[in-house]
Amino acid sequence: MGNKLPKNWISSSIGELLDVNMGQSPPSSSYNTDGIGIPFMQGKTEFGDLYPEIRKYTTEPKKIVQAETVLLSVRAPIGPTNVSQAELCVGRGLAGISSNVLPLNFLLYYLRSIEDTLDAKGTGTTFKAISKDKLLETNFPLPPLAEQQRIVAKLDELFGHLDSLKTRLNNIPQILKNFKQTLLTQAVTGKLTEEWRVGKELEEWKEITVGEFMIEVKNKMNPMESDATNYIGLEHLLKDGGVINKSTSEDLKSSKTVFKKGDVLYGKLRPYLNKHDVVTFDGVCSTDILVYRNDFEDSSYFFNYYLGTESFIQKANSESKGINLPRVSSKTINQFSIAVPPKEEQTEIVKRVKYLFANADTIGVQYQSLKTNIDSLPQAILAKAFKGELVEQLDTDGDARDLLKEIQALKAVAAxxxxxxxxxxxxxxxxxxxxxxxxxxxxxxxxxxxxxxxxxxxxxxxxxxxxxxxxxxxxxxxxxxxxxxxxxxxxxxxxxxxxxxxxxxxxxxxxxxxxxxxxxxxxxxxxxx
Structure with missing residues (x-):
């Protein structure tokens, strides 16, 4: 259909159809949080999904809007909307938009559909804002009133389904996190390979200390006296495991710990952040990162799984010292008890965990892609609605030109x-x-x-x-x-x-x-x- 509107629609503007009340801030001396006066909103800070949360009041209101008025943010940022639930005072960051004829939700949906358009009309360097003139001249496609009501009903229905879908989708990251946590626990307690062990002549698991299982690497290097190499700081380690990035050591001045490919890095500062991983390259790291090594590669991965379990995180956190910057020492960790399986079983555990983690990560990627698509659906649906492509046009609806004349007559009386x-x-x-x-x-x-x-x-x-x-x-x-x-x-x-x-x-x-x-x-x- 392109930009062509249905035959019983008409292209109008916000200024022709709606009442626009640009906000004006009262004196700051009149503000209070004790409920004295009337509610006051300066901008979109108090916006919710639909209705704002009132936190401030004024005894000297300048611009007042009534209940069921669309609140439009007109200044840093431009475009977000909410609906007033009661009479309130609006500051210069907001405009009240209303109509005595058009349905409230029709206005709200349309303004939300042109949020990017309104933002593009804004000017200013420090605080981008849209002027009243620019707002009034903004295009507004007008269908007959009966069709407006059908559009609102359809949009309410579709967005209700979308909200339900989003709620279910938003549970997926936590489900994946719980799955990985359960998998790690089963891996280091033997439950993951319990059936695999049946019929095999294997050594028993051994209860030893971390210090007996892994070697703590304490080799230091002065970056100023050596060639540049890879550098890992705490900022490069992800919360709950993984290396997000790396830099080089050329600008470093203090001594750093040397690590090799296959070593396990563990951030001892704020252990509740659970920062650790097996590195795939050589380099140096911050002294707030502990380095552990085992000549058997799968032992390094098994130890990395152990570091990610909830039981280890809680124990490391409880043993940390310091209030503002809690740290757990290598001496403390080295005394922790760990159950170690035979090497053959370690290899099987690592293989299974990598496979199941890869599947979970694939689901995570699919979730992100689906979420991106779903997040773009509202604007696509709104675009169809205001091009006349969402609901059927009926001859019995009448012509929007007659409705426009009615609205103009009402506005002329009010002028x-x-x-x-x-x-x-x-x-x-x-x-x-x-x-x-x-x-x-x-x-x-x-x-x-x-x-x-x-x-x-x-x-x-x-x-x-x-x-x-x-x-x-x-x-x-x-x-x-x-x-x-x-x-x-x-x-x-x-x-x-x-x-x-x-x-x-x-x-x-x-x-x-x-x-x-x-x-x-x-x-x-x-x-x-």
């Missing part, structure tokens, strides 16, 4: 108007029955209705205000038909209208607001219960 000197007209005095109290109400035709007005003049008077304000009475109307006075914004009208209706609902009898959608239009009607 600030020129200042005009208009005299406030008032309705003639009328007696209103408010419970047992009789009051005389002056109902403003071009004024405002607030909670205190409702309490003072009662529901009947304010319903009269509503009729006069809208000039449509109890007929069905859309907000673009509402005749509002100068300086009276749509947002203000909507807020006060719903405040009035909330009060009406508390009564046994009274009006209610009905919202309906047909032929691409949202309409409202005041009905009497």
């Amino acid at each position: 600030p108007k020129k200042k005009e000197n208009t005299l406030t007209k008032t309705k003639s005095k009328r007696k209103i029955d408010k419970g047992k109290t009789k009051v005389i109400a002056k109902v403003p035709v071009k004024g405002t209705v607030k909670a205190e007005t409702i309490k003072q003049f009662g529901i009947e008077a304010n319903l009269m205000w509503l009729h006069l304000k809208t000039n449509v009475g109890l007929k069905k109307f859309t907000f673009d038909q509402v005749d509002l006075p100068p300086k009276y914004s749509y947002d203000r009208f909507k807020e006060e209208l719903f405040e009035l209706l909330d009060e009406c609902r508390k009564l046994e009898k009274g009006p209610r607001l009905v919202q309906s959608y047909a032929d691409g239009h949202i309409s409202y009607q005041i009905k009497l219960k």
